[in-house]
Amino acid sequence: MKLRHLPVRLGAGAYILSSGVDKLSADEQAAAGYHGMAAGAYPFLEDVDPKTFTRALAATEIGLGVALLVPVLPRVAVATGFTAFSAGLVGMYWRTPALRRGANDPRPSPDGIGVAKDVIMLGAAASYLVDALTSSAKKAGVRATKKARKAVHH
Template sequence: MHIHLIPLRLAAGAYILNSGLSKRGADEDTARGLQDMAAAAYPVVKDMEPKKFARLLSTSEIALGSALLVPVLPRTVVAAGFTAFSGLLVGVYLKTPALHVGPGDPRPNDQGVGVAKDVILFGAALTFLLDALRLDARAAARKTTKKVAKETAKVSRKTVEAGAKAAAVGVAAKKLRHHHH
């Protein structure tokens, strides 16, 4: 893990893990509230049983928070999951007018301040994802460069060998010509 990502991963991972743990065993009212908020932005969850939705959300947050805290999965996979999750949270905020100052105004009202922080989480996730992609691209470029250098060296050796053989044949042919004269 790169040192510059440690603060981001620790802070986001601890926050998301805590959020998931706090939803573990949510009562019916809490589960329904979570589901209603999500369903306003993403109608596909409307038909789920509220407690099942809360368990799924809790488990997802625990898994993502843990993945950020304990770097065992590939960084790009974790960064993509973090970005997708935080993007969904931003979607909930943006698609819930009751959290905004007024119609068409994306600024948060008093009820929206707690949810608007997800924009910061999304920015952190995008930063992590872009950095992971950059590092993966750099690693791939290094690997390709090594492979090209190895193949170039092989071709160069074969070219030198072929040149040496051609020179030897040329010398031999010249000797034969001089020998026949």
């Protein structure tokens, strides 16, 4: 792990892990709330049982949080998961009119302020992904150049 990735990985990882752990103990009412918000934005989730949905969401958050905190998986894989998760949350924000001031106004309503932070998380995730991809591409290019030079000299 690169030192420059540490702040975003620790901050986001701890936040996401905590959120997932909290959802493990969600009661029926809380599960219905999580499910209702998600199904309102993503209708294909309507037929999923709220408790099942909440357990799956908790597992996803715990897995992503741990992946961000413990640098054992490839950076590109972690950054891709982080970006996809954050994009899903921003999609939910955008598709839930009550969270914004107006239909085409991206600014949060009072009810949306707590969810609007996901835009910042998506920016951090996308930055991490771009860095991971460009770093991986650069390393691959250096390896290919060395291999080509070695082949020419032999």
